[in-house]
Amino acid sequence: MFGVGVAVAAALCVVAALPGISGGGAPSVDIGATPVPSARSTGSTPLPEQPSAQRDLPVRASASQDPDTQAGLRFPLEPTLKLGGRFVTVPGRDTGPAAGKRFTYRVEIEEGLALDGTLFAAMVQHTLNDARSWARDSLVFERTDAAKASFVVRLSSPGTVHRICSPIVGDTSRSNVSCNANGTPWVMINGWRWAQGSTACGDDIRGYRQMLINHEVGHRLGHQHSTRCGPGGLAPVMMQQTKSREADNGKVCGANPWPYPTAG
Numbered sequence: 701m702f703g704v705g706v707a708v709a710a711a712l713c714v715v716a717a718l719p720g721i722s723g724g725g726a727p728s729v730d731i732g733a734t735p736v737p738s739a740r741s742t743g744s745t746p747l748p749e750q751p752s753a754q755r756d757l758p759v760r761a762s763a764s765q766d767p768d769t770q771a772g773l774r775f776p777l778e779p780t781l782k783l784g785g786r787f788v789t790v791p792g793r794d795t796g797p798a799a800g801k802r803f804t805y806r807v808e809i810e811e812g813l814a815l816d817g818t819l820f821a822a823m824v825q826h827t828l829n830d831a832r833s834w835a836r837d838s839l840v841f842e843r844t845d846a847a848k849a850s851f852v853v854r855l856s857s858p859g860t861v862h863r864i865c866s867p868i869v870g871d872t873s874r875s876n877v878s879c880n881a882n883g884t885p886w887v888m889i890n891g892w893r894w895a896q897g898s899t900a901c902g903d904d905i906r907g908y909r910q911m912l913i914n915h916e917v918g919h920r921l922g923h924q925h926s927t928r929c930g931p932g933g934l935a936p937v938m939m940q941q942t943k944s945r946e947a948d949n950g951k952v953c954g955a956n957p958w959p960y961p962t963a964g
Contacts, residue, residue, distance in 0.1 A: 767819055772906045775815060777895035779876055782859025783812045789845050790817040794825045796840030804842050806849040810856045813891050820855050820894070827913045832958035834914065834921060851920055852885045853913075861890045875943050878912060880919035887916045898942045901955045911941055911957035918959065929953035934961055 787808035796802060807824060809817035821843060827833055828841040835841070856864075858876055865872040865879035865888055872879055878890040889912060897908040914937045926936040927948040935945045935953035945953045 767822065770816075770819060771823060771909070772904075774897060774905050775895040777814065777892050779858060779892045779896075781813075781857045781892065783810050783857040785860045785863065786811045787854055787856075788817075790821040791845050792818075792821065792843065793845060794821075794843040796842045797829050798835070798840060800835070800838040800840040802840045802842060803850040804844045804846075804848070806844055806846070806852045808852055808854045810854070810860055810891070813855065813857055815855060815891055815895060817855065820889075823909055824853050824913055827910045827957075828917060830910075830958070832960050832963045834917065834959055836960045836963050839921075849885070851887055851917075853887045853889065853917070855889050855891055855894060858890050858892045861888045864888055877940075877942055878916050880916050887920050889913070889916065893942060900944050901941050904955070907955065907957045908941075909957075911937060911955075914957060914959060915941070930956070931962070 787810050790807040790809055805824075807817065807821040809815065809820065825841065825843050829835045858873070861878060862871075862873040864881050864884070864886065868881050868883065869879045872890075876890060876892060878893060879888050881888050893912060894909060897905045901908045901911065918938055923938050925940060926938040928936070929947045929951055930936045930953070933951075933954050934956040935941050935947075937956060937959045939945065939947075939953065941955060945955060947953055
């Protein structure tokens with residue numbers, strides 16, 4: 701296991717080390733994986749926010765011996781990537797760390813997406829169960845690779861995110877964002893955002909990924925967007941930090957990936 705460190709900064713996302721990752725290998729096919737439904741064409745082109753040079757970074761393989769370092773790197777991925785919309789389950793199970801109201805979730809990755817599902821699954825598990833995350837509300841999150849789960853976290857190509865999310869929450873291609881797909885089991889994480897981050901959130905890609913997980917799962921738990929800076933001038937995790945950290949009073953909040961950044 702690696703430890704979790706805290707470093708809250710006014711202009712950068714919190715940096716926290718990940719626990720170790722066990723297992724590995726290719727994901728197994730999930731019999732319950734479903735092709736994405738057809739949806740209206742938005743006609744919009746996602747706008748890249750990161751320098752193209754960032755796409756030259758290597759993609760981590762599951763066999764990497766340094767997942768903590770890899771979790772802090774940007775990976776090459778095109779902002780307009782569209783894959784076929786079929787998903788496979790990332791194998792493995794992780795039990796929750798404490799007593800509380802329990803949620804089971806499954807992690808899926810889209811077939812053909814050149815990102816590491818094992819790394820993604822580990823970050824989801826340890827982010828959600830961090831003392832600064834929704835676990836603070838006496839919630840426990842357990843990852844399963846079984847068909848039955850409370851919800852499913854999907855790492856997806858941008859094109860598939862937009863086909864699923866746009867009919868539900870509005871045109872996600874305009875800012876190339878993720879969504880909680882209400883009415884489905886799916887929390888859709890945009891693979892390009894996961895790989896490249898957002899200039900609005902600063903240079904800390906690890907902290908951005910933690911924010912992305914907490915924000916979209918926060919919607920799954922019933923939390924709505926927030927537009928005011930929180931204690932210490934930090935952005936609340938339910939602020940749309942992918943787009944901006946400017947509050948409704950014009951103040952720019954400090955980037956923050958946690959619901960409870962001072963807890964722990």
